[in-house]
Amino acid sequence: xxxxxxxxxxxxxxxxxxxxxxxxxxxxxxxxxxxxxxxxxxxxxxxxxxxxxxxxxxxxxxxxxxxxxxxxxxxxxxxxxxxxxxxxxxxxxxxxxxxxxxxxxxxxxxxxxxxxxxxxxxxxxxxxxxxxxxxxxxxxxxxxxxxxxxxxxxxxxxxxxxxxxxxxxxxxxxxxxxxxxxxxxxxxxxxxxxxxxxxxxxxxxxxxxxxxxxxxxxxxxxxxxxxxxxxxxxxxxxxxxxxxxxxxxxxxxxxxxxxxxxxxxxxxxxxxxxxxxxxxxxxxxxxxxxxxxxxxxxxxxxxxxxxxxxxxxxxxxxxxxxxxxxxxxxxxxxxxxxxxxxxxxxxxxxxxxxxxxxxxxxxxxxxxxxxxxxxxxxxxxxxxxxxxxxxxxxxxxxxxxxxxxxxxxxxxxxxxxxxxxxxxxxxxxxxxxxxxxxxxxxxxxxxxxxxxxxxxxxxxxxxxxxxxxxxxxxxxxxxxxxxxxxxxxxxxxxxxxxxxxxxxxxxxxxxxxxxxxxxxxxxxxxxxxxxxxxxxxxxxxxxxxxxxxxxxxxxxx
Numbered sequence: 001x002x003x004x005x006x007x008x009x010x011x012x013x014x015x016x017x018x019x020x021x022x023x024x025x026x027x028x029x030x031x032x033x034x035x036x037x038x039x040x041x042x043x044x045x046x047x048x049x050x051x052x053x054x055x056x057x058x059x060x061x062x063x064x065x066x067x068x069x070x071x072x073x074x075x076x077x078x079x080x081x082x083x084x085x086x087x088x089x090x091x092x093x094x095x096x097x098x099x100x101x102x103x104x105x106x107x108x109x110x111x112x113x114x115x116x117x118x119x120x121x122x123x124x125x126x127x128x129x130x131x132x133x134x135x136x137x138x139x140x141x142x143x144x145x146x147x148x149x150x151x152x153x154x155x156x157x158x159x160x161x162x163x164x165x166x167x168x169x170x171x172x173x174x175x176x177x178x179x180x181x182x183x184x185x186x187x188x189x190x191x192x193x194x195x196x197x198x199x200x201x202x203x204x205x206x207x208x209x210x211x212x213x214x215x216x217x218x219x220x221x222x223x224x225x226x227x228x229x230x231x232x233x234x235x236x237x238x239x240x241x242x243x244x245x246x247x248x249x250x251x252x253x254x255x256x257x258x259x260x261x262x263x264x265x266x267x268x269x270x271x272x273x274x275x276x277x278x279x280x281x282x283x284x285x286x287x288x289x290x291x292x293x294x295x296x297x298x299x300x301x302x303x304x305x306x307x308x309x310x311x312x313x314x315x316x317x318x319x320x321x322x323x324x325x326x327x328x329x330x331x332x333x334x335x336x337x338x339x340x341x342x343x344x345x346x347x348x349x350x351x352x353x354x355x356x357x358x359x360x361x362x363x364x365x366x367x368x369x370x371x372x373x374x375x376x377x378x379x380x381x382x383x384x385x386x387x388x389x390x391x392x393x394x395x396x397x398x399x400x401x402x403x404x405x406x407x408x409x410x411x412x413x414x415x416x417x418x419x420x421x422x423x424x425x426x427x428x429x430x431x432x433x434x435x436x437x438x439x440x441x442x443x444x445x446x447x448x449x450x451x452x453x454x455x456x457x458x459x460x461x462x463x464x465x466x467x468x469x470x471x472x473x474x475x476x477x478x479x480x481x482x483x484x485x486x487x488x489x490x491x492x493x494x495x496x497x498x499x500x501x502x503x504x505x506x507x508x509x510x511x512x513x514x515x516x517x518x519x520x521x522x523x524x525x526x527x528x529x530x531x532x533x534x535x536x537x538x539x540x541x542x543x544x545x546x547x548x549x550x551x552x553x554x555x556x557x
Contacts, residue, residue, distance in 0.1 A: 038293075039293045039296055039297060040293075040297060040542075040545075042289060042290040042293035042294070043290070043293045043294040043296070043297040043298075043519070044541045045290050046287070046290035046291050046293065046294040047294060047517055047519065047541070049287065049290065050197055050198040050199070050294075050517060051198065051515070051517075053197060053198070053199045054199070055199055055200075055382070057199075058197050058199040058200050059200070060282055061197075061280050061282045061283050062196060062197050062200060062279060062280045062283075063281070063282070064257075064278060064279050064280065064281055065195045065196050065197070065200070065204075065279040065280060066196070066200065066204065068195060068256050068257060068279070069191065069192040069195055069196055069204045069207070070204070070207060071249065071252055071253060071256065072143075072147060072187065072188050072191045072192065072253065072256070073188045073189075073192060073204075073207050073208045073211045074211055074245070074249060075147065075151070075184035075187070075188055075211075075245075075249060076184055076185065076188050076208055076211035076212055076215065077211045077212075077214050077215040077218070077245055078154070078181060078184070078215065078242055078245045078246070079123070079127075079181040079184060079185060079212070079215065080211060080212035080213065080214065080215020080216050080219070081215035081216070081218055081219045081241075081242065082123055082174075082177065082181070082215075082219075082242070083123070083212075083215070083216070084215070084216045084219040084220060084223075084363075084367075085219050085223070085238055085239070089223070089235055089238070090111055090116055090120075092223070092226060092227060092234060092235055093109065094229070094230065094231060094232065094234040094235055095111075095234070095235040096108075096109040096110060096111060097109050098232060098235070099111055099115070099166070099167050099170070100112070111167075113478050115167050117473065117474040117475075117476070117478070118171055118474075119167065119170060119171055119174060120473050120476070121469070121470045121473040121474055122170075122171045122172075122173075122174030122175045122178060123174045123175070123177055123178035123181060124178060124466045124469045124470045124473060125175050125178060125466075125470060126174070126175040126176060126177060126178020126179045126181070126182060127178040127179070127181050127182030127185065127462075127466050128178075128182065128463055128466045128467065128470070129178075129179055129182065130150075130178060130179040130180060130181060130182025130183045130185075131182040131183065131185065131186050131458075131459040131460075131462045131463045131466070132459055132463065133179065133182075133183065134146055134150070134182065134183035134186050134187055134455075134459065135186065135455040135456050135458075135459035137149070137183070138187065138190075138262070138455045139310075139455060142258050142259070142262050142263075143187055143190070143191045143194075143258060143259050143262060144253065144256050144257075144258050146183065146187060147183075147184070147187055147191075147253055147256075148250060148253055148254065150179075150180035150183040150184065150187075151180070151246045151249055151250040151253070152246075152250065153179070153180050154177060154180040154181075154246050155243070155246050155247065155250075157173060157176050157177045157180075158177070158239070158240070158242045158243050158246075160172070160173035160176065160177075161173035161174060161177060161239050161242075162236055162239040162240045162242075163236070182462070182466070185462050186455070186458045186459050186462050188208050188211070189205055189208050189442050189445065189446050189458060190446065190454050190455055190458050191259060192204040192205050192207070192208065192446065193205055193446035193447065193454070194259040194260070194261040194262065194451075194454070195257070195259055195260070195279050197280075198515070198516075198517055201443070201446070201447065202378075202381045202386070202443045202514070203378055203381070205442045205443045205446040205447075206374070206377060206378065206381065206439035206440065206442050206443050208442045209374055209377075209434065209438045209439035209441075209442050210371070210374040210375070210439070212438075213367060213370045213371045213374050213434060213438075214371070216367040216370065217364070217367040217368060217370070217371055218241075219238070220360065220363045220364040220366070220367050221364060222237070222238045222241055223238055223360055223363070224360040224361065224363075224364055225237075226238050227360045257275045257278040257279055258271070258275055259275070260272040260273075260275040260276050260279070260291070260292065260295060261295055261299075261451055261454075263275060264292065264295040264296060264299055265299060265451075265452060269292055269296070272292050272295065273288050273289060273292050276288040276291045276292060294517075294519065295451075297519065297544065298451060298517075298518050298519045298522060299451065299452065300544075301519065301522050301523075301544045301547070302450050302451060302452045302453075302522060303452070304544075304547075304548060304551075305318070305319070305522065305526055305547075306318065306320065306450070306452070306453075310452050310453060310456070312456055312460075314453060314456075315453060315456055315457060315460060319525045319526055319528065320450060320453060320457075322525065322528075323448050323449055323450060323453075323457065323525060324449075324457060324460065324461075325509070326444070326448045326509065326510065326511070327444070327445045327448045327449055327457050327458070327460075327461040328460060328461045328464045329502075329505055329509070330390070330441050330444045330445055330448070330461070330506075330510070331441050331445050331461040331462060331464065331465045332461075332464050332465050332468050333394065333437060333441065333502040333505075333506070334437060334438065334441050334465065335465060335468040335469050335472060336468065336498050336499065336501075336502050337394060337397045337398070337401075337433065337437055337495065337498075337499040337502060338397065338401050338429075338491075338492075338495030338496075338498075338499060339433065339438075340469065340472050340473055340476050341426075341476070341491060341492075341495060362423050362427070365427055366426065366427050366430050367430075369427050369428075369430060369431040369434075370430050370431060370433070370434040370438075371434075372431065373430070373431040373432065373433070373434035373435035373438075374434045374435070374438065374439050376435055377389070377434070377435050377436065377438075377439045377440065380435070380436075381440070381443070381514070385512045385514040385535060386440050386443055386444055386447075386510075386512060386513055386514050387506070387510050387511065387512040387513075387531075387534075387535075388512075389436050389440050390436060390437060390440045390441070390444065390506055390510060391503065391506045391507050391510065392436065393432060393433070393435065393436020393437040393440070394436075394437060394499060394502050394503040394506055395500075395503050396432050396436070397429065397432060397433060397436075397437065397499050398496050398497075398499035398500040398502075398503055399496075400425065400428065400429040400432065400492075401429070401492040401493075401495040401496035401499055402492055402493065402496040403425055403492070404422055404425050404426065404429065404489050404491075404492035405489060405490050405491070405492030405493040405496065406492075407421045407422045407425060407489060408422060408487075408488050408489025408490045408491075408492065409490065422489045444510070444513065445457075445458060445461050446458070447513045447516070447518075447521065448513065448521075450522065450525075451518050479491050479494070508531065509531055510531055511524070511529070511531040511532075511534035512531075512534045512535035513534065514535070516534075516539075519539075519544070520539040520543075522544075523539050523543045523544065523547065524537060524539065526547055527547075
């Protein structure tokens with residue numbers, strides 16, 4: 001703790017200022033005790049201030065934080081775009097003719113199911129490694145340098161997928177592109193959760209999901225244009241469009257501030273204070289000092305609780321094991337509820353009996369509904385807790401999967417209305433997903449992790465998401481491809497029970513974290529409060545000192 005205080009600038013207003021000569025006359029332990037008392041007073045003042053801010057006040061004071069969080073989150077647009085791209089290109093005639101085989105009959109030109117699985121999951125495989133590399137890079141270099149490095153790495157790789165001469169080169173390009181995309185999938189959310197105030201945290205972390213939807217929506221529009229084209233550029237053009245993102249983002253992010261939480265963890269408190277002032281230019285100067293003190297107190301509480309361990313094993317020890325479980329299961333629930341189904345939307349619509357152009361039109365409608373759903377989720381999180389939205393969403397999604405399966409059975413018996421019913425219900429399903437589970441998962445994962453373990457917790461959670469995404473993504477082409485299992489909409493009977501299990505887990509294990517500061521969440525987890533009591537449990541100002549007394553921990557040694 002003495003090292004932290006030696007780097008600590010003088011804090012406090014007139015009420016809490018301490019005469020410097022008097023402090024210097026005390027011995028080292030007494031100096032630390034006096035400075036820690038000042039830090040606690042400032043941290044408590046910041047805690048009250050953060051809870052008192054309205055949404056309008058936060059937007060005015062933290063407008064720069066909102067801007068930089070949004071810019072960093074736009075890196076996700078590229079991954080969302082590519083996730084839709086390949087699954088939809090499998091329904092594009094020119095793509096199938098260039099990379100596929102003619103099976104004759106009703107099947108016609110098709111990409112073999114093993115290659116469909118490999119190409120669709122290539123980016124996820126690369127992303128698996130990218131999330132872990134990003135966690136290591138952030139620990140060493142911080143968010144800003146890590147994001148810039150990955151943007152620079154991505155730019156030449158886009159050329160590899162655009163001009164790939166065969167399936168092997170395309171697969172290699174997708175795997176390599178997945179490495180920086182995996183980094184962005186963790187960095188954007190973690191950065192947003194660290195630069196924004198308590199009152200904006202839910203909105204800016206869920207905005208990451210909106211960037212996914214924007215990527216899907218842009219991809220659907222580009223592919224609708226490509227569907228009307230002939231020749232090799234019908235599928236090369238959608239790949240080349242990806243250059244529109246990394247270059248301007250790189251230039252803008254050169255001027256981004258570093259996360260003040262990361263700077264506090266590195267003991268660079270003066271830089272952290274300058275970063276807070278950049279993120280909240282309308283804030284009073286002393287308030288920036290209070291904010292840094294709040295970060296110092298939370299950081300110290302986590303050091304005392306975990307013996308300062310920040311290695312990967314720490315994620316599975318003590319109360320951090322529970323936090324890891326919540327983060328991992330919450331994020332993987334996005335896949336386990338059946339999201340992979342939506343990534344093959346155009347292909348599914350075609351196999352359900354719609355024409356190619358109608359299939360692309362339905363995909364645009366699908367992601368337009370997802371965009372509206374994510375925006376409306378911000379209305380929900382203003383009035384309803386994360387837990388209630390997430391649990392209810394999983395229940396509705398499970399029912400929706402069973403209904404899609406039932407309509408598919410009717411369509412197989414010659415009911416043409418059931419074909420359109422499946423397509424329409426899929427639009428409703430994705431709207432519900434992006435109203436509930438899709439965006440709320442980002443908020444929950446960003447809030448659950450301890451601040452000192454945030455990068456590793458988010459990385460492990462995203463890696464788990466990628467593992468399930470690859471596993472089920474490999475199965476999806478076999479489920480839908482008419483030359484393989486040909487399940488079509490009956491795949492809903494597969495996803496429905498899995499989604500129902502996720503619903504049961506969330507009902508019993510997911511706590512409510514709306515309106516809680518990271519300091520309060522640390523206390524609630526350390527006290528092992530049951531999930532359904534999180535929202536009603538009171539956390540006193542000196543809860544950290546009570547915790548230390550109960551554990552026999554001495555902060556100022």
